[in-house]
Amino acid sequence: MTRKSNQKKSRKLWLKIPLILIGVIVLGVGAYAISIYNNVAKTVNEKMHEPVDSIDRETTKKKMKATEKLTILLLGIDSQEGTSGRSDALMVLSLDPTDDSMQLISIPRDTRTTIVGKGTEDKINHAHAFGGTDMSIATVENLLDIELDYYVRMNMDGLSELVDELGTITVDNEIAWNDGTNNFNVGPVDLDGDQTMAFVRMRKQDPNGDFGRTSRQRQVIEGIINKGASVGSVTKINSTIDILGNNMATNLDFDDMKKLLSGYKNTRNNIVSYQLQGDGTTIDGVYYLIVTGEEIAKVRGMIEGEV
Structure with missing residues (x-):
């Protein structure tokens, strides 16, 4: 064998080595991606997915497939009372992909x-x-005269774990206050998990009472949506989905979530927040918020895109 032939073979060998290394890396990343995908699918379908009788599955799937507007009930449950406790937070989320709005x-x-x-x-x-998620769905639908497509129920303490896993979330705080542990200044504030819980639960120091509290809850939801959409590290996916699996239930299955990601991801570009308005009154010694028919009609119009 000539020296020239040996040099030629040597060059081919050195060319193959980086190609083999690249192949190994690609296969490794691919296997990791598959493991993440499989873990997410299993967690969603086996731990988080809870169908309800009050929502017709076939109708919602048709709407999702056609990328039509969707309406989702968000329930934040008081963790201390368990999954059958009262809903500490109650929100209606509507996603409209026709104008990328939420x-x-x-x-x-x-x-x-x-x-x-x-x-x-x-x-x-x-x-x-009184009756779990089904009764909450039926009651909200009756109040607002709307049809809900999906629901998401979250253990409120799970918010703390979720925020810590994401790092921090940013909210625009409207009033300065102190809870003895944390100082919340006016303006953009970065919150960790414990601070998030303090932020959403404070009511007594807020001149707007429960109205201010629900406003902060909406800010936290928006903060989580924005931070979750911007987290670049795929290594966080498994740990985040594990937290959700232990604290969240929904009638969305894994296929539904994939369709949400592909067809509705840009709706977060334009977020509008609102709170149902009413007047407080006391009946038999119990405080209630009384909402007029005009206000109900206004909110229904907002949800259905008529306002």
């Missing part, structure tokens, strides 16, 4: 309404304690 409408927990399935007038947040 609406987040809070329903104050003291809102007096008919609890569907129980037949009595009570605070709307009691619906979950």
Whole structure:
């Protein structure tokens, strides 16, 4: 064999080595991506997915497939009372891909309404304690005269774990206050998990009472959406999904979530927040928020895109 032939073979060998290394890296990343994908799919479908009788699955799937506007009920449950506790936060999230917009409408927990399935007038947040997610869905649909497509129920303490995993979230604080541990200044504030819980639960120092509290809850939801969409490290996906699997339930399955990601991801570009308005009153020694028919019609129009 000539020296020239040996040099030629040597060059080919050195060319193959980086190609093999690149191949190994690509295969490694691919295997990791597949493991993440499989873990997410398994967690969503086996731990988080909870269908409900009050929402027709076939109808919602058709709307999702056609990329139509969707309406989702968000329930934040008081962790200390367990999964059958009262809903500490109650919001209607509407996603409209036709104009890439998102609406987040809070329903104050003291809102007096008919609890569907129980037949009595009570605070709307009691619906979950009386009859779980199904009763909450039916009661909100009856109050606003709308049809909900999906729901997401979150253990409120799970918010703390989720925020810590994301790092921090940023909110625009409107009033300065101190809870003895944390100082919350006016303006943009970065919150860790514990600070997030303090931020959403404070009410006594807020001149707007529960209205201010629900406003902060909406800010936290928006902060989580924005931070979650911007987190670049794929290594956080498994740990984040594990936290959600332990603290969240929804009638969305994994295929639904993939369609949300592909067809509705840009709706977060234009977020509008609102809170159902009413007047406070005391009936038999219990405080309620009374909402007029005009206000209900206004909110229904917002959700259906008529306003």
